[in-house]
Amino acid sequence: MHTKTIAELAAGLAARDYSSEELTRAFLQRIGRLDPKINSFVTVTDEAALAAAREADRRISAGEAGPLTGVPIAHKDIFCTDGVKTSCGSRMLDNFIAPYDATVVERFKAVGAVMLGKTNMDEFAMGSSNETSFYGPVKNPWELEAVPGGSSGGSAAAVAARLAPGATGTDTGGSIRQPAALCGITGLKPTYGRVSRWGMIAFASSLDQGGPMARTAEDCALMLSAMAGFDPRDSTSVDQPVPDYTATLNGDLKGLKIGLPKEYFGEGLDGEVAKVIEAAIDEYRKLGAEVVEISLPNTGLAVPTYYVVAPAECSSNLSRFDGARYGYRCEQPKNLEDLYKRSRGEGFGPEVKRRIMIGTYALSAGYYDAYYLKAQKLRHLISDDFTQAFEQVDVIMGPTSPTVAFNIGEKKDDPVTMYLSDIYTIAVNLAGLPGMSIPAGFVGNRPVGLQLIGNYFDEGRLLNVAHRFQQATDWHARVPEAFA
Amino acid sequence: MELDRKAVEGIAHLARLAISEEDIPEYAHNLSNILNFVAQMDAVDTSSVEPMAHPLKMAQRLRDDTVSEPDGRDRFQAIAPSVEAGLYLVPKVIE
Numbered sequence: 001m002h003t004k005t006i007a008e009l010a011a012g013l014a015a016r017d018y019s020s021e022e023l024t025r026a027f028l029q030r031i032g033r034l035d036p037k038i039n040s041f042v043t044v045t046d047e048a049a050l051a052a053a054r055e056a057d058r059r060i061s062a063g064e065a066g067p068l069t070g071v072p073i074a075h076k077d078i079f080c081t082d083g084v085k086t087s088c089g090s091r092m093l094d095n096f097i098a099p100y101d102a103t104v105v106e107r108f109k110a111v112g113a114v115m116l117g118k119t120n121m122d123e124f125a126m127g128s129s130n131e132t133s134f135y136g137p138v139k140n141p142w143e144l145e146a147v148p149g150g151s152s153g154g155s156a157a158a159v160a161a162r163l164a165p166g167a168t169g170t171d172t173g174g175s176i177r178q179p180a181a182l183c184g185i186t187g188l189k190p191t192y193g194r195v196s197r198w199g200m201i202a203f204a205s206s207l208d209q210g211g212p213m214a215r216t217a218e219d220c221a222l223m224l225s226a227m228a229g230f231d232p233r234d235s236t237s238v239d240q241p242v243p244d245y246t247a248t249l250n251g252d253l254k255g256l257k258i259g260l261p262k263e264y265f266g267e268g269l270d271g272e273v274a275k276v277i278e279a280a281i282d283e284y285r286k287l288g289a290e291v292v293e294i295s296l297p298n299t300g301l302a303v304p305t306y307y308v309v310a311p312a313e314c315s316s317n318l319s320r321f322d323g324a325r326y327g328y329r330c331e332q333p334k335n336l337e338d339l340y341k342r343s344r345g346e347g348f349g350p351e352v353k354r355r356i357m358i359g360t361y362a363l364s365a366g367y368y369d370a371y372y373l374k375a376q377k378l379r380h381l382i383s384d385d386f387t388q389a390f391e392q393v394d395v396i397m398g399p400t401s402p403t404v405a406f407n408i409g410e411k412k413d414d415p416v417t418m419y420l421s422d423i424y425t426i427a428v429n430l431a432g433l434p435g436m437s438i439p440a441g442f443v444g445n446r447p448v449g450l451q452l453i454g455n456y457f458d459e460g461r462l463l464n465v466a467h468r469f470q471q472a473t474d475w476h477a478r479v480p481e482a483f484a
Numbered sequence: 485m486e487l488d489r490k491a492v493e494g495i496a497h498l499a500r501l502a503i504s505e506e507d508i509p510e511y512a513h514n515l516s517n518i519l520n521f522v523a524q525m526d527a528v529d530t531s532s533v534e535p536m537a538h539p540l541k542m543a544q545r546l547r548d549d550t551v552s553e554p555d556g557r558d559r560f561q562a563i564a565p566s567v568e569a570g571l572y573l574v575p576k577v578i579e
Contacts, residue, residue, distance in 0.1 A: 100556070192540065206539070298528075301525065301528065303521075304524040305522075307521065322500075324564075326565075329565035335576070340500040345503055354515065358515060358518055360495055376536050381528070419521075430539075432538075
């Protein structure tokens with residue numbers, strides 16, 4: 001059963017080939033047996049999963065089932081789950097049992113999806129390799145010495161290893177797309193405001209967006225249909241109807257205009273990755289698409305701009321972790337300032353502390369104009385590049401990541417080099433656009449992801465463009481040998 | 485730009501982060517590298533560019549000033565490090 005996609009599992013459940021309880025047990029057993037190899041879960045919720053599965057079986061019998069009823073999924077440990085530890089990959093929240101469900105979690109519960117557990121991640125979603133997690137690095141199922149990408153590396157690795165058919169992720173600068181690429185799965189970062197951020201632990205509020213990670217575009221469409229939609233509890237949630245993303249998957253690509261930004265194919269892109277991407281673009285030509293070169297001239301400014309905006313917002317958001325009301329508290333604080341400083345100093349890891357300090361510096365008196373205001377202006381230029389591009393083309397394509405997965409430890413001591421691994425994904429967050437990564441091939445045994453960038457609220461088209469590629473290729477169906 | 489020890493200590497204080505003495509040189513080195521990297525922003529003249537306030541150019545939605553959340557005090561305090569009589573306890577602030 002673990003080899004099936006969500007759509008196939010849903011069909012099997014509807015046909016009563018197996019019950020949700022049988023399915024859930026099978027995945028829980030796989031997690032127990034195989035997860036020690038890759039460390040993709042922080043918490044496995046066996047009992048709650050089986051109880052939810054039995055309830056789903058009852059709903060299926062009663063004819064009250066939807067497409068995700070009884071389907072097991074995993075949640076990134078950034079989403080609050082009522083009564084279940086929600087660590088965000090940090091010692092700061094190692095003892096935090098969330099007192100409520102995030103909207104995304106609530107929506108999956110409402111449609112009867114079964115939560116298997118919570119997946120490992122970079123601490124507070126700050127990282128591109130999953131090495132900053134308090135719970136240790138996640139390993140890439142394709143080659144265990146490689147990173148799975150980050151920050152949603154646990155979700156990506158769990159799906160790639162067939163420990164869960166789908167998982168939620170969040171993407172602030174590439175945290176869904178980059179691990180999806182490096183683990184050979186499909187991931188979608190929706191338009192900013194499409195999926196509620198309520199109960200999703202905040203990193204950089206103007207960039208954060210939750211989205212689905214699964215093996216296929218069809219599965220992402222099923223998951224996004226459940227996740228997306230207006231939520232009055234998130235003040236940046238967009239009040240716009242959610243289309244049925246599965247209904248438009250099969251649209252013909254004849255005449256589709258694809259733009260290839262020349263800046264995404266220049267210096268820094270690995271030659272072997274470039275060949276895989278070019279072959280994938282050729283596949284689109286065969287499907288009837290028209291390919292044109294475009295320019296996003298401010299691409300080079302995206303990473304520097306991001307490393308002002310994101311740390312500034314993170315320093316503000318993470319000020320709530322003060323050792324007073326929940327989370328880690330240091331031993332025997334001498335006074336209130338000591339309580340704050342030591343609880344935060346001991347509770348946060350080095351990368352989180354670095355980003356809080358950069359953000360604090362950028363927002364401090366006398367520096368605001370030179371850093372945050374400057375970055376917000378550049379953000380406008382970066383965003384305008386895309387607006388102009390979408391006057392000429394329907395979809396933008398390029399590599400998700402400049403290289404395949406690097407080895408664990410390879411970039412750990414050099415933050416700036418690590419930051420540059422998100423060079424093709426970050427601008428999409430700064431502009432608030434939807435983006436996807438789909439499996440496009442391999443270099444050696446390590447997967448390559450093709451990035452698709454769409455116009456605002458064009459998730460339906462992205463899923464259609466991805467689905468048609470997956471109908472014509474089988475990269476998304478490849479399984480890491482040790483997890484077949 | 486190179487941040488010195490005193491600058492790192494100042495930032496850590498503003499951020500209310502205790503960092504150990506021996507880690508300061510590494511923070512100084514890494515933070516300086518990051519600031520030098522983001523200094524690439526200065527190459528662009530943005531004097532006539534408006535700062536971007538929202539990716540979709542939307543205004544913040546307002547809601548009625550009414551109670552919308554149920555009382556969750558007991559649930560929230562159940563996970564607090566230290567509480568007494570419904571109050572969060574911290575070290576004495578006023579001697």
